[in-house]
Amino acid sequence: MRRRQLLIGGLAVAGLAACDRGSGAAGDGPYVAIVSKGFQHQFWQAVKKGAEQEAAGAGATITFEGPATEKEVEAQITMLTNAIAKRPDAIGFAALDSRAAEGLLQQAKAQNIPVIAFDSGVESQVPLTTAATDNLAAAGEAAKHMSELIGGSGKVALVVHDQTSLTGQQRRDGFTGWMAANAPGVQLLPVQYGEGDQARSADITKSILGANPDVKGIYGANEGSAIGVVRGVQESGRTGVTIVGFDSGKAQLDAIRSGLMAGAITQNPVGMGAALVSAALRAIRGETLEKTIDTGYFWYDNTNIDSPEIQAVLYQ
Amino acid sequence: MLARLQQLLAFAGLIVIAAVFAVATPTFGTYGNVVNILFSTVVIGLLALGTTFVIVTGGIDLSIGTGMALCAVMSGTFVVTWGLPWPLGALLAVLFGGLIGLVNGVSTARFGLPPFIATLATMLVAQGLALVVSESTPIYFNDSPGYLLLSTGTLIPDFPNAVLVLIAATAVAAVLLRRSVLGRYAFAMGSNEEATALSGIDVTRWKIAIYTLAGLFTGLAGVMISARLGSAQPATGAGYELQAIAAVVIGGTSLSGGRGSIVGTVIGALIISVLNNGLQLLSIPQEWQNVILGIVILIAVYADMARRRAVAVH
Numbered sequence: 001m002r003r004r005q006l007l008i009g010g011l012a013v014a015g016l017a018a019c020d021r022g023s024g025a026a027g028d029g030p031y032v033a034i035v036s037k038g039f040q041h042q043f044w045q046a047v048k049k050g051a052e053q054e055a056a057g058a059g060a061t062i063t064f065e066g067p068a069t070e071k072e073v074e075a076q077i078t079m080l081t082n083a084i085a086k087r088p089d090a091i092g093f094a095a096l097d098s099r100a101a102e103g104l105l106q107q108a109k110a111q112n113i114p115v116i117a118f119d120s121g122v123e124s125q126v127p128l129t130t131a132a133t134d135n136l137a138a139a140g141e142a143a144k145h146m147s148e149l150i151g152g153s154g155k156v157a158l159v160v161h162d163q164t165s166l167t168g169q170q171r172r173d174g175f176t177g178w179m180a181a182n183a184p185g186v187q188l189l190p191v192q193y194g195e196g197d198q199a200r201s202a203d204i205t206k207s208i209l210g211a212n213p214d215v216k217g218i219y220g221a222n223e224g225s226a227i228g229v230v231r232g233v234q235e236s237g238r239t240g241v242t243i244v245g246f247d248s249g250k251a252q253l254d255a256i257r258s259g260l261m262a263g264a265i266t267q268n269p270v271g272m273g274a275a276l277v278s279a280a281l282r283a284i285r286g287e288t289l290e291k292t293i294d295t296g297y298f299w300y301d302n303t304n305i306d307s308p309e310i311q312a313v314l315y316q
Numbered sequence: 317m318l319a320r321l322q323q324l325l326a327f328a329g330l331i332v333i334a335a336v337f338a339v340a341t342p343t344f345g346t347y348g349n350v351v352n353i354l355f356s357t358v359v360i361g362l363l364a365l366g367t368t369f370v371i372v373t374g375g376i377d378l379s380i381g382t383g384m385a386l387c388a389v390m391s392g393t394f395v396v397t398w399g400l401p402w403p404l405g406a407l408l409a410v411l412f413g414g415l416i417g418l419v420n421g422v423s424t425a426r427f428g429l430p431p432f433i434a435t436l437a438t439m440l441v442a443q444g445l446a447l448v449v450s451e452s453t454p455i456y457f458n459d460s461p462g463y464l465l466l467s468t469g470t471l472i473p474d475f476p477n478a479v480l481v482l483i484a485a486t487a488v489a490a491v492l493l494r495r496s497v498l499g500r501y502a503f504a505m506g507s508n509e510e511a512t513a514l515s516g517i518d519v520t521r522w523k524i525a526i527y528t529l530a531g532l533f534t535g536l537a538g539v540m541i542s543a544r545l546g547s548a549q550p551a552t553g554a555g556y557e558l559q560a561i562a563a564v565v566i567g568g569t570s571l572s573g574g575r576g577s578i579v580g581t582v583i584g585a586l587i588i589s590v591l592n593n594g595l596q597l598l599s600i601p602q603e604w605q606n607v608i609l610g611i612v613i614l615i616a617v618y619a620d621m622a623r624r625r626a627v628a629v630h
Contacts, residue, residue, distance in 0.1 A: 063599045069555075073545055078356045081356070082352065082596040083596075085348065085597065097549065099456060099546055100545040102546075
């Protein structure tokens, strides 16, 4: 047992050597500790890639971690605690629940570690800036394309991931708000929520189609919702329904290429990671940062899906 | 005697792992970081304490993770929505956990359902109810600063109250398992339930009591996690049961019942926290953290089995 435990310890140390990462005090450029909302999802992997590229270009080092699911608030708080303990030169933080982290953010502030929020804002005075997608505007863009595709009139349904997260609310309100202001002929059905779960969103879609045979368009507000909508339409055997999605991922890209889906709004996760690290490095240098950094969004469909500009922000 | 030896082994393992981290990273051994480790052990530790009793009887309780989330939500309902004084609300939430345990106990002991099935059902019910009661939104304790101090307050300077709660709960659990009738019967049931029943012990009643006790710990964990986060998170809890069970197993308690110890369980929970903390401080990529944790569980259980085989031969 004892020998084996040593073996494990050895593994850990070997891992450290293999990682070849300074701990911020190693004098090899600044170190930014990033605590994200997740790390398994492709979106977060793309953010990580952008952060790594930006850091490599600037001679900085980063670490990037997040809990296994976007529900594990406590695990994220523990990660943030450990990140602060490492005394990094700056911290990047995407809060799962911004209020739960306030005490730790104050602690970072007390230790003069600049904090950069990303992906969603933090209800706190501590972060110097927030690098995020303007989800309201992005959802408005989705509504504009939906309206154009269905000729400005008819029934449109929304399948949204949830009504509790900021992204859920903004991608719903941005869409409904644009329609209310600009498309009087479009009749919106009551918003349905499927937790971003593909199977649930597919079931919801089939219920919508069953209850409203004349639905012209359906909007899925995140990757899981959008793929669920495509599944539901496929399973019900309906044709002629215009589907507009959000984010990317292989299933959605395939659906757009095959014509099942009209198009989608993509965020710019690689750009978000880069903007976050660049803001952190500017903060370390003592520069003043703008209050928010809009990391952008793009509409993509069959016509531009393979253009270099779009390919750079999509993830499989 | 055997349990004592296993505790020693687990403790030696903990010391070795900690020593490696202390050498590898300057931060690990600092007082602040040790407190961080203890603090991050509290919730899993409380769940593991309660579930040790159940596992000693040869049972299992899968409902403690989502049950904890439901108790947190109930605490939020009592304190925030109903506006009860927070100590009363917290107490009611702990008792609510006992109620969840009572349901598990009745299902398994009275109706004879296998514990795995009975508590799996409770796990799903609790998860659903947590979302229903909270309307899927976190409940914030902003206006109950006293409630938050349960976790992050410092009666002892630089030492969070949550750790004191864990230490007190550990003492209570250790006395109950080692020095009380309930503990004695738990071991007896785990070793041989039939023989225990034949010797005139009301197995049904004691088993219900044991599941109820585990539920009280679940309730306490629900209070402590919501005090830490300043909010009751209805979706935070699923998966915690497996971490708690892992802590119990690393600590040398046998999943087939009849053998186990509270001290071992706490050491098991600490091993998990120390690994998580140390690997994060070392900036080991997260994918590898889980791999290493899994391997440690395998090694701990294998060492325990090998040692028992060696003892059986001699």
